[in-house]
Amino acid sequence: MTMQVAAIDVLYFAWLRERIGVPRERVETSAATVRDLVAELAGRDDWHAAALSDMDAVRVAVDQRLADMDAPLAGAREVAFFPPMTGG
Amino acid sequence: MTMQVAAIDVLYFAWLRERIGVPRERVETSAATVRDLVAELAGRDDWHAAALSDMDAVRVAVDQRLADMDAPLAGAREVAFFPPMTGG
Amino acid sequence: MGPRVIVQDAPFDAASLLDGFGAGAGAVVTFSGLVRADDGLVALEIEHYPGMTEAALSDHARNAVERFALTDALVVHRFGRIEVGAAIMMVATAAPHRRAAFEAADFLMDWLKSRAPFWKREIGAEGPRGWVAAKDADEAALTRW
Amino acid sequence: MGPRVIVQDAPFDAASLLDGFGAGAGAVVTFSGLVRADDGLVALEIEHYPGMTEAALSDHARNAVERFALTDALVVHRFGRIEVGAAIMMVATAAPHRRAAFEAADFLMDWLKSRAPFWKREIGAEGPRGWVAAKDADEAALTRW
Numbered sequence: 487m488t489m490q491v492a493a494i495d496v497l498y499f500a501w502l503r504e505r506i507g508v509p510r511e512r513v514e515t516s517a518a519t520v521r522d523l524v525a526e527l528a529g530r531d532d533w534h535a536a537a538l539s540d541m542d543a544v545r546v547a548v549d550q551r552l553a554d555m556d557a558p559l560a561g562a563r564e565v566a567f568f569p570p571m572t573g574g
Numbered sequence: 575m576t577m578q579v580a581a582i583d584v585l586y587f588a589w590l591r592e593r594i595g596v597p598r599e600r601v602e603t604s605a606a607t608v609r610d611l612v613a614e615l616a617g618r619d620d621w622h623a624a625a626l627s628d629m630d631a632v633r634v635a636v637d638q639r640l641a642d643m644d645a646p647l648a649g650a651r652e653v654a655f656f657p658p659m660t661g662g
Numbered sequence: 663m664g665p666r667v668i669v670q671d672a673p674f675d676a677a678s679l680l681d682g683f684g685a686g687a688g689a690v691v692t693f694s695g696l697v698r699a700d701d702g703l704v705a706l707e708i709e710h711y712p713g714m715t716e717a718a719l720s721d722h723a724r725n726a727v728e729r730f731a732l733t734d735a736l737v738v739h740r741f742g743r744i745e746v747g748a749a750i751m752m753v754a755t756a757a758p759h760r761r762a763a764f765e766a767a768d769f770l771m772d773w774l775k776s777r778a779p780f781w782k783r784e785i786g787a788e789g790p791r792g793w794v795a796a797k798d799a800d801e802a803a804l805t806r807w
Numbered sequence: 808m809g810p811r812v813i814v815q816d817a818p819f820d821a822a823s824l825l826d827g828f829g830a831g832a833g834a835v836v837t838f839s840g841l842v843r844a845d846d847g848l849v850a851l852e853i854e855h856y857p858g859m860t861e862a863a864l865s866d867h868a869r870n871a872v873e874r875f876a877l878t879d880a881l882v883v884h885r886f887g888r889i890e891v892g893a894a895i896m897m898v899a900t901a902a903p904h905r906r907a908a909f910e911a912a913d914f915l916m917d918w919l920k921s922r923a924p925f926w927k928r929e930i931g932a933e934g935p936r937g938w939v940a941a942k943d944a945d946e947a948a949l950t951r952w
Contacts (some may be wrong), residue, residue, distance in 0.1 A: 499854055501938050503854075550863075571926065572925065572939045573853075573922075573923040573927075
């Protein structure tokens with residue numbers, strides 16, 4: 487299987503946005519799943535590592551739909567990380 | 575025990591009002607309970623008798639509070655008979 | 663200040679009654695009952711028991727306030743002729759949190775359906791029809807509380 | 808015509824949004840969530856996920872319409888700074904009968920609390936406080952449906 491490298495927009499909200507320091511960034515990645523992408527991002531710097539260290543406290547959306555750590559990223563354009571929602 | 579004769583306003587609502595033909599009437603009665611009063615009223619004429627023949631289909635209020643057939647009438651000024659309520 | 667209870671034959675303006683309702687609360691629930699155009703119905707005629715109606719609604723609204731720790735409650739119910747599409751009644755409840763506001767509105771409605779002295783008659787194009795029969799389900803609903 | 812979904816930072820006028828809502832229905836339920844002045848709170852700041860928010864609310868409102876056979880549904884949610892006493896959001900549901908209208912509003916709220924991409928932060932007189940933590944109870948409430 488060939489490694490596909492794709493450009494994905496990664497978005498952060500609420501305290502993830504604050505701790506990572508940017509609301510969004512474009513990453514070139516060959517990550518096949520959300521879990522792979524998290525591992526890559528956590529390797530970027532201490533802030534990414536800290537924010538993504540406890541993924542039980544983080545929710546994920548792939549192309550604006552809630553997803554889990556095993557969700558495939560083939561064809562995905564946008565992945566968002568955020569805390570559990572507190573709407574209403 | 576002495577028989578107390580009292581004047582009580584008897585009110586009828588909805589189909590009881592229509593079948594009995596009046597919305598209210600004043601009765602002189604020595605009825606000790608709602609059950610006694612119903613027996614007296616049913617003896618007045620065929621319309622009262624018909625309207626009060628099935629008390630399972632009739633609700634009662636004594637002095638504007640829901641009551642049952644055994645409720646005492648001592649001191650009562652107003653007794654109302656009506657079908658099950660259909661508010662809301 | 664107790665809950666507000668309104669019994670009237672005139673239409674009511676929900677928006678103005680709710681203006682400022684629930685100030686300071688975190689959750690406000692309203693329920694409105696409207697006349698549906700079922701089976702060629704053109705209106706409902708609602709009879710009530712003047713005096714008992716107001717007292718019973720006030721008692722029950724106070725019960726709801728106490729039981730669900732409401733910060734505000736409102737009950738409005740019309741009588742007389744009510745055209746299809748118009749509102750028959752409305753309850754509103756305010757509480758710090760949503761669960762209490764929802765449950766109190768539900769509780770008020772269950773009680774209103776079978777314990778408030780109102781009787782509905784249907785009016786068709788041909789004139790008055792029979793009195794609406796009480797539903798066993800409405801009576802049974804009261805056992806939830 | 809699908810349910811109406813509004814996501815905006817400006818305050819909304821509940822009365823005008825509800826004008827004509829639920830025409831033809833027998834039962835209309837509304838729920839409004841307001842900012843409470845707890846612990847010296849002066850405002851909430853609400854962050855959202857533009858694009859996903861609107862899509863998720865629309866999807867869920869359509870689910871509610873289908874599941875509870877609603878005749879109408881409305882979801883309004885603000886973002887940005889919202890002062891104490893102001894409305895954060897409102898849902899409204901219309902159905903032939905009250906049970907469906909109540910349950911649908913309750914369902915929409917349970918979902919909104921933990922599945923719609925909004926995040927609340929408290930603002931005190933001293934400035935921004937921390938992000939509001941999600942409640943286990945809100946997550947658990949979703950298993951009711």
